[in-house]
Amino acid sequence: RMFQNRAKRLLEEWKANKFPDQASLVACLKEFRMLRRKWQELKSEQRELEIQILEALIKNYPTKIF
Numbered sequence: 001r002m003f004q005n006r007a008k009r010l011l012e013e014w015k016a017n018k019f020p021d022q023a024s025l026v027a028c029l030k031e032f033r034m035l036r037r038k039w040q041e042l043k044s045e046q047r048e049l050e051i052q053i054l055e056a057l058i059k060n061y062p063t064k065i066f
Contacts, residue, residue, distance in 0.1 A: 003031050
């Protein structure tokens with residue numbers, strides 16, 4: 001949420017031809033990279049959880065259906 005607000009503010013500054021300084025741009029890029037890394041970690045955790053669920057289903061699935 002904080003990143004989105006900051007990105008919106010930067011976009012408004014650009015539209016008004018008030019370009020942000022380099023330090024602000026670097027900070028935004030670092031924040032974006034950190035958020036992307038966290039997103040990748042969450043996706044990885046989700047995949048691991050899905051695999052565990054599937055393994056449990058396969059293990060506990062009855063061998064005889066009929």
